[in-house]
Amino acid sequence: MTAQAERQDELRTERTKLRRVPDRGAHDFETVARILDAGVYCHVGFVADGQPYVVPTSYGRNGRSVIIHGSAASRMVTTLAQGVPMCLTVTHMDGLVMARSAFHNSMNYRSVLIVGVAEEIPDSEKMDALRVVTEHIMPGRWDETRQPSARELKLTTLLRLAIDEASAKVRSGPPVDEADDYALPVWAGVLPFALQPRPPVADERLAPGIEAPPHVTNYSRPNATAEGSV
Amino acid sequence: MTAQAERQDELRTERTKLRRVPDRGAHDFETVARILDAGVYCHVGFVADGQPYVVPTSYGRNGRSVIIHGSAASRMVTTLAQGVPMCLTVTHMDGLVMARSAFHNSMNYRSVLIVGVAEEIPDSEKMDALRVVTEHIMPGRWDETRQPSARELKLTTLLRLAIDEASAKVRSGPPVDEADDYALPVWAGVLPFALQPRPPVADERLAPGIEAPPHVTNYSRPNATAEGSV
Numbered sequence: 418m419t420a421q422a423e424r425q426d427e428l429r430t431e432r433t434k435l436r437r438v439p440d441r442g443a444h445d446f447e448t449v450a451r452i453l454d455a456g457v458y459c460h461v462g463f464v465a466d467g468q469p470y471v472v473p474t475s476y477g478r479n480g481r482s483v484i485i486h487g488s489a490a491s492r493m494v495t496t497l498a499q500g501v502p503m504c505l506t507v508t509h510m511d512g513l514v515m516a517r518s519a520f521h522n523s524m525n526y527r528s529v530l531i532v533g534v535a536e537e538i539p540d541s542e543k544m545d546a547l548r549v550v551t552e553h554i555m556p557g558r559w560d561e562t563r564q565p566s567a568r569e570l571k572l573t574t575l576l577r578l579a580i581d582e583a584s585a586k587v588r589s590g591p592p593v594d595e596a597d598d599y600a601l602p603v604w605a606g607v608l609p610f611a612l613q614p615r616p617p618v619a620d621e622r623l624a625p626g627i628e629a630p631p632h633v634t635n636y637s638r639p640n641a642t643a644e645g646s647v
Numbered sequence: 648m649t650a651q652a653e654r655q656d657e658l659r660t661e662r663t664k665l666r667r668v669p670d671r672g673a674h675d676f677e678t679v680a681r682i683l684d685a686g687v688y689c690h691v692g693f694v695a696d697g698q699p700y701v702v703p704t705s706y707g708r709n710g711r712s713v714i715i716h717g718s719a720a721s722r723m724v725t726t727l728a729q730g731v732p733m734c735l736t737v738t739h740m741d742g743l744v745m746a747r748s749a750f751h752n753s754m755n756y757r758s759v760l761i762v763g764v765a766e767e768i769p770d771s772e773k774m775d776a777l778r779v780v781t782e783h784i785m786p787g788r789w790d791e792t793r794q795p796s797a798r799e800l801k802l803t804t805l806l807r808l809a810i811d812e813a814s815a816k817v818r819s820g821p822p823v824d825e826a827d828d829y830a831l832p833v834w835a836g837v838l839p840f841a842l843q844p845r846p847p848v849a850d851e852r853l854a855p856g857i858e859a860p861p862h863v864t865n866y867s868r869p870n871a872t873a874e875g876s877v
Contacts, residue, residue, distance in 0.1 A: 432698055436722055458740055458754065460690040462701035468662055469699050471692035471736040473758050492666055506701040510688055510842065515863065518793040519781050520803070524688065528703050551749050562833055563748040573750070591850045603792055604857050606849040608866055612740065612842040619836040620821045627834050633745065636838055 428583040432532050435584055443585040446481070452529045452585055453478045453507055455640040457554045461485065462504040463496050476505070477553030479577075483531065484538070484546050486575045494574045498537045505531045505578055512609040516592035517601045523588065525607060531583040535576035546575040557632030658813040662762050665814055673815040676711070682759045682815055683708045683737055685870040687784045691715065692734040693726050706735070707783030709807075713761065714768070714776050716805045724804045727765045735761045735808055742839040746822035747831045753818065755837060761813040765806040776805045787862030 429444035443449070459476045462469055472493050476485045483505060487494035497503055507529045514523035538546045544565065551559045565573070592605050614636045617629050658674045665672035673679070689706045692699055702723050706715045713735060717724035727733055737759045744753035768776045774795065781789045795803070822835050844866045847859050 432696075436720075457743070458738070458756075460692075460701050460736060460738070462690075462692040462699040462734075464694055464699050466662075468732050468762055469692040469694050469734045470762070471690050471701050471734045471760065473736065473738040473740075473756065475754060490666075502698045504692075504699045504701045506690060506703065508688070508690070508703040510703075513687070513785060513844075513866075515785060515788065516792070518795070518799075519777060519789060520795045520799040522781060522785065522788070522792075524705060526688075526703065530701065532698055532700070547749060551752060555743060555745060555752065558745065558752070559749060562746070562752075563828055563831060565748070565750045569748075569750040591848075591852070598793055599852055600854075601793060602854065602857060604849070604859050604863060605853055606847055606859070606863075608847050608863055609845040610842055611845055612840055614743075615839040615841055617836055617838050618821075619834070622821070622829055623835055624830075624832065627832060629834050629836070633834060633836075633838055636743075 428581065430582045433530065433582045433584040435586065441586050441588055443587070444583070446580065448585045449529050449580060449583045450478065451640045452509070452527045453483065455509060455527070455638050456507045457638070459483075459485070459505050459507045461493060461497070462506070463493065463501060465492060465496050475550065475554055477550035479546070479549045481580045482577045483580060484550050484575060484577055486547065486550060486573055489572055489574045494576065497535045497576055498574060500534050500536070503533065503535055503578065509612070510610055511589065512607045514592045514607050515605055517594045517598040517603040517605050521592055521594050523592065525588050525590070525609075527585070527587045529583060529585050531578060531580055533578050533582055535578045538575040538577055540570070543570045543573065543575055546577070547573065555632065557630070561630065561632070658811065660812045663760065663812045663814040665816065671816050671818055673817070674813070676810065678815045679759050679810060679813050680708065681870045682739070682757045683713065685739060685757070685868050686737045687868070689715070689735050689737045691723060691727070692736070693723065693731060695722065695726050705780065705784055707780035709776070709779045711810045712807045713810060714780050714805060714807055716777065716780060716803055719802055719804045724806065727806055728767045728804060730764050730766070733763065733765055733808065739842070740840055741819065742837045744822045744837050745835055747824045747828040747833040747835050751822055751824050753822065755818050755820070755839070757815070757817045759813060759815050761808060761810055763808050763812055765808045768805040768807055770800070773800045773803065773805055776807070777803065785862065787860070791860065791862070
């Protein structure tokens with residue numbers, strides 16, 4: 418393989434290769450990172466007592482790994498800390514694709530799926546890891562707020578999942594109809610969707626004279642779509 | 648138990664009871680249905696070769712069940728059709744909760760988790776089930792588009808998951824800080840997020856004179872938040 422082909426297939430394994438519509442997919446780190454950086458929450462899959470569970474949770478990307486966290490008492494975190502297989506998926510819903518036939522209705526989206534085993538982040542690195550997650554979700558906020566106490570760090574379990582086996586899937590653009598259907602007198606196109614911040618709502622207990630800082634009023638995510646979706 | 652308490656705990660089982668922060672949770676059908684109806688895509692969890700996978704897909708609610716579908720060739724659909732345990736989760740991210748301390752940053756959200764085993768929908772009911780999914784996602788569209796051919800129905804596998812074991816989780820409102828931290832000179836509050844439709848984009852191949860119909864231009868989801876999020 419050429420170096421370029423190797424990079425393209427870098428995160429492709431038997432478990433993450435795309436079986437269907439492979440032209441919608443990618444296995445290179447840059448595409449995966451771009452989709453991860455646009456998002457603030459993921460869905461984590463794990464198995465407990467033979468039953469799969471899918472739980473939403475926040476995350477941050479730190480180079481070639483994703484960090485998640487939770488109460489040391491949560492089932493998700495205690496299960497994952499045992500080193501069981503997990504899956505972490507991030508999805509951005511970018512639009513409803515309305516075709517001339519019901520069969521070809523679809524959605525535009527960007528998603529990433531990572532499989533692997535998480536490792537628990539040791540105490541000495543917890544502060545850094547929490548900073549990564551906070552700054553991923555709310556860039557600029559860490560330095561403006563009270564940082565975690567020793568007790569708070571103890572109550573938090575942080576997990577690191579390496580981005581070694583992953584796939585990205587992207588659908589964009591107009592509907593694809595059957596050739597005969599283009600003549601139908603049916604409106605077709607895309608209804609774009611965007612997940613966007615609205616005006617901030619100050620805490621009622623906020624002391625007078627404290628204005629929302631730029632990291633709140635100018636909040637934006639990287640790699641948004643043309644429609645501004647994160 | 649009183650009738651009301653029975654209704655409240657109706658979908659609660661050992662697998663769906665909320666272990667932490669139970670006051671954020673509910674197990675009644677109406678709360679679960681309301682959150683499902685606000686959404687158009689879910690994350691499905693299943694296990695293949697010992698590895699959990701979490702895959703985004705569209706869905707529709709039909710009374711006390713959720714219908715999903717996919718190509719008869721997809722791994723998700725073929726795995727689930729075998730009757731293995733699955734989990735279906737819907738999440739709405741309603742806002743970033745910014746506290747005075749990093750530890751108490753949070754998110755406002757509404758989510759539903761359903762566990763169970765899907766059953767494949769027989770051929771005779773496929774047309775109805777596809778209509779349910781289409782009308783859930785794009786209300787008003789089914790009757791305006793070409794309906795599926797026998798061949799298209801054959802290419803589609805539809806699955807029904809009963810809403811028998813489920814939980815809902817909701818966080819809303821301002822940050823909750825430590826008593827001492829309220830005196831800090833830090834802005835705190837909520838940055839609401841909303842997933843909303845943008846102006847429709849007509850297919851470039853649309854025949855002249857076809858205007859976007861009301862089900863496109865007036866698109867809205869039921870049970871949106873005050874901020875309009877779906």
